[in-house]
Amino acid sequence: MMQAQLEVVLVAVVTSIACAIAGVFLVLRRMALMSDAISHAILLGIVIGFFIGGDLGSPLLIVGAALIGVVTVGLTETINRTGLVKEDAAIGLVFPLLFSIGVILISRIGSDVHLDTDAVLLGEIAFAPFRRLQLAGLDLGPKSLAIMSAILLLNAVFIMAFFKELKLSTFDPSLAATLGFAPWLIQFPLMGIVSITAVGAFDAVGSILVVALMIAPAAGAYLLTDRLSTMIWIAAAIAALSAIGGYWMADLLDVSIAGSMAAACGVIFALIYLFAPNRGLFSAIRRRARQRLEYAVRMLLIHLKNHENQPESDYERSLMHLENHFRWEPGFARRVVGQAVDFGFITAEADDLSLTPSGRKAVEELNFQLK
Amino acid sequence: MTLFSDYTFRIVALGSSLLGLISGLLGSFAFLRRQSLLGDAISHAALPGIALAYLFTRNKSPLVLLIGAAIAGWLASISVTHIARHSRVKYDAALGLILSVFFGIGLMILTFLQKQPDSGQAGLDRFLFGQASAMSAADVMTISVIGGVSLIVLFFFWKEIKVFIFDEGFSGVIGFSPKKIDSILTFLIVIAVAIGLQIAGVVLMSAMLVGPAAAARQWTNSLKSMVLLAGLLGMLSGFVGATASSLMPRLPTGPAIVVCLSIMVAFSLLFAADRGLVWNMFRKWRNRESLRRETILIDLLEMAGSHDSIEHSHSIAALKLMYPDIRGLRGILAKLEKEGYVLKKGSSEWALTPSGSRKAAAFAERLEAKS
Numbered sequence: 001m002m003q004a005q006l007e008v009v010l011v012a013v014v015t016s017i018a019c020a021i022a023g024v025f026l027v028l029r030r031m032a033l034m035s036d037a038i039s040h041a042i043l044l045g046i047v048i049g050f051f052i053g054g055d056l057g058s059p060l061l062i063v064g065a066a067l068i069g070v071v072t073v074g075l076t077e078t079i080n081r082t083g084l085v086k087e088d089a090a091i092g093l094v095f096p097l098l099f100s101i102g103v104i105l106i107s108r109i110g111s112d113v114h115l116d117t118d119a120v121l122l123g124e125i126a127f128a129p130f131r132r133l134q135l136a137g138l139d140l141g142p143k144s145l146a147i148m149s150a151i152l153l154l155n156a157v158f159i160m161a162f163f164k165e166l167k168l169s170t171f172d173p174s175l176a177a178t179l180g181f182a183p184w185l186i187q188f189p190l191m192g193i194v195s196i197t198a199v200g201a202f203d204a205v206g207s208i209l210v211v212a213l214m215i216a217p218a219a220g221a222y223l224l225t226d227r228l229s230t231m232i233w234i235a236a237a238i239a240a241l242s243a244i245g246g247y248w249m250a251d252l253l254d255v256s257i258a259g260s261m262a263a264a265c266g267v268i269f270a271l272i273y274l275f276a277p278n279r280g281l282f283s284a285i286r287r288r289a290r291q292r293l294e295y296a297v298r299m300l301l302i303h304l305k306n307h308e309n310q311p312e313s314d315y316e317r318s319l320m321h322l323e324n325h326f327r328w329e330p331g332f333a334r335r336v337v338g339q340a341v342d343f344g345f346i347t348a349e350a351d352d353l354s355l356t357p358s359g360r361k362a363v364e365e366l367n368f369q370l371k
Numbered sequence: 372m373t374l375f376s377d378y379t380f381r382i383v384a385l386g387s388s389l390l391g392l393i394s395g396l397l398g399s400f401a402f403l404r405r406q407s408l409l410g411d412a413i414s415h416a417a418l419p420g421i422a423l424a425y426l427f428t429r430n431k432s433p434l435v436l437l438i439g440a441a442i443a444g445w446l447a448s449i450s451v452t453h454i455a456r457h458s459r460v461k462y463d464a465a466l467g468l469i470l471s472v473f474f475g476i477g478l479m480i481l482t483f484l485q486k487q488p489d490s491g492q493a494g495l496d497r498f499l500f501g502q503a504s505a506m507s508a509a510d511v512m513t514i515s516v517i518g519g520v521s522l523i524v525l526f527f528f529w530k531e532i533k534v535f536i537f538d539e540g541f542s543g544v545i546g547f548s549p550k551k552i553d554s555i556l557t558f559l560i561v562i563a564v565a566i567g568l569q570i571a572g573v574v575l576m577s578a579m580l581v582g583p584a585a586a587a588r589q590w591t592n593s594l595k596s597m598v599l600l601a602g603l604l605g606m607l608s609g610f611v612g613a614t615a616s617s618l619m620p621r622l623p624t625g626p627a628i629v630v631c632l633s634i635m636v637a638f639s640l641l642f643a644a645d646r647g648l649v650w651n652m653f654r655k656w657r658n659r660e661s662l663r664r665e666t667i668l669i670d671l672l673e674m675a676g677s678h679d680s681i682e683h684s685h686s687i688a689a690l691k692l693m694y695p696d697i698r699g700l701r702g703i704l705a706k707l708e709k710e711g712y713v714l715k716k717g718s719s720e721w722a723l724t725p726s727g728s729r730k731a732a733a734f735a736e737r738l739e740a741k742s
Contacts, residue, residue, distance in 0.1 A: 032464035033408055040574055082648060084640050085585050089407040093585055096578030097633040100626035107621045208415070208478075212471030219460045219468055256482040262475020269468060279458060
């Protein structure tokens with residue numbers, strides 16, 4: 001692998017992890033779509049920063065974008081608080097407006113400079129190695145790597161320093177309020193972090209990928225664990241994996257790296273969604289089938305017990321009758337009987353079913369439980 | 372007016388107005404169902420559909436691309452619903468995830484197409500940002516035919532949709548299938564997005580759906596008038612946006628429409644009769660004012676009760692003692708005097724007139740009845 005490629009992968013990995021660990025809190029606080037809003041609205045901040053600062057490398061861009069990010073959140077909250085429209089609509093009203101103003105400013109005033117909406121929306125990480133950070137004549141690697149590493153560090157420090165507060169206000173906002181945390185005290189710094197991360201990342205990967213990187217790894221991790229700290233680690237791992245896998249896929253197919261990374265995020269989420277041990281789709285289907293079978297076995301045992309030593313017992317104990325009585329499919333009835341035999345609860349000779357002593361005991365325990 | 376005889380302008384203005392009309396009408400339902408951002412998700416998700424439709428057919432006619440967009444948008448909305456319903460990942464996170472992942476896949480295919488030797492894909496990326504100025508008469512035909520069909524669907528299922536939106540459970544009870552109506556509504560929104568994309572672009576399409584509805588909602592409580600008003604506002608902003616962008620150089624149509632819409636929304640949120648913020652402030656002020664008047668009259672009556680004559684006068688200081696928090700006491704007394712309820716005696720003594728004491732007694736009685 002060439003050095004340039006290695007650097008691109010490195011930028012991708014660092015960016016992904018920085019986005020993912022901030023995204024965990026967005027997903028948990030049901031504010032996932034703020035990442036969408038912020039990552040679009042910051043276009044305006046970048047444009048304003050550009051007009052004041054004069055070039056695309058100006059740190060004013062980051063300041064402007066972070067401010068607009070916070071303004072987006074503030075405006076959304078304000079509209080939301082009037083109660084005249086619901087929160088989703090408030091988001092849908094605010095960010096297209098800010099984005100539009102940004103687009104209009106670019107095309108009215110700045111169309112002769114190199115600042116186009118394509119670059120903001122889509123990003124081009126492949127150029128990352130060409131913009132170097134130089135200090136006193138020394139090459140310190142790609143500029144975006146330095147910026148994103150700093151942002152990753154900031155996010156990590158923020159989360160570690162305020163872990164307790166973040167956790168409390170995320171999972172139990174009313175308890176947090178009772179203990180004296182004003183909700184905005186943690187909300188606004190968090191949104192500031194999200195904005196800064198989005199600004200840093202838009203340069204490398206474009207704003208749509210920022211959304212993917214903030215939401216998908218966190219959502220995937222959410223299906224794998226119930227612990228917040230574990231969730232953050234898993235999200236970071238998924239993000240790094242998506243970055244590497246996405247880069248590899250883009251290299252193989254010769255397509256957009258940002259798009260490919262987003263797709264990789266999607267693939268990993270889809271795998272988790274389907275195959276996660278407890279919360280995956282397949283394990284849920286299996287669990288439901290097993291519960292259905294276990295329930296049917298219990299019904300069978302109770303049925304047999306009820307008709308034990310009764311005159312109609314011969315008839316009631318036949319497999320044929322079960323199918324009618326419980327309206328079981330023939331195949332299902334056989335599986336239920338097979339399961340019950342496997343557990344040693346009943347014996348099945350020809351078509352005739354009878355409880356074993358351990359089966360009788362199981363029914364008594366069941367009756368006891370039900371009472 | 373040379374502008375209105377200009378062929379290109381007439382096409383663009385007609386197309387934008389039609390689109391505004393359709394997205395305003397159909398967006399109302401997304402708005403009321405709190406799915407305002409569904410349009411955002413569908414418009415992003417449409418990108419891979421457009422790219423794939425071109426990849427397979429090598430055809431750039433609006434209808435082919437529209438079908439591709441609609442299928443991808445439909446798939447995306449099904450995925451969002453599935454994830455939100457079958458896992459602990461919430462609706463907002465599912466929406467953001469699907470939106471960005473689909474968009475990433477679309478970006479991959481688009482860049483793949485760009486690397487192909489025949490660069491016939493040029494122009495596909497106008498779906499990203501929208502390009503109303505490139506609209507042709509054929510596009511306007513497509514918009515009006517498909518828009519017309521969706522309006523007919525809306526007309527025929529009006530009753531079902533209305534019940535479904537306001538009380539989903541009830542609509543199931545009286546025999547409509549909520550699943551089917553949900554599908555119809557999603558289908559209509561998918562259609563609106565698909566035809567709107569090439570004018571407004573991916574980012575601004577959501578505003579085209581939400582904006583008119585959010586503005587219209589403030590003025591009326593009836594579904595029918597809200598939907599019609601939203602359509603009208605959408606049409607108006609489409610027309611104004613198109614006109615503004617033709618009159619001013621380098622003013623893109625999509626963002627111009629969104630800014631126009633946002634002004635309408637802001638105006639409605641502030642000044643709408645009965646719901647608007649200013650209206651509400653006025654009502655609060657009026658309520659407070661009448662409450663103060665009643666308080667003063669009742670206080671005067673009560674104090675007079677301890678004297679032999681109802682018309683016994685009291686100083687302002689005494690009134691202040693009765694109700695220390697009251698502000699603007701003199702102003703209110705002056706107003707009451709003008710209406711003939713109180714009478715000034717001496718320099719700062721006030722007494723009830725006969726009609727004032729009757730009024731005060733009536734207030735007191737009402738207060739009694741309430742408590």
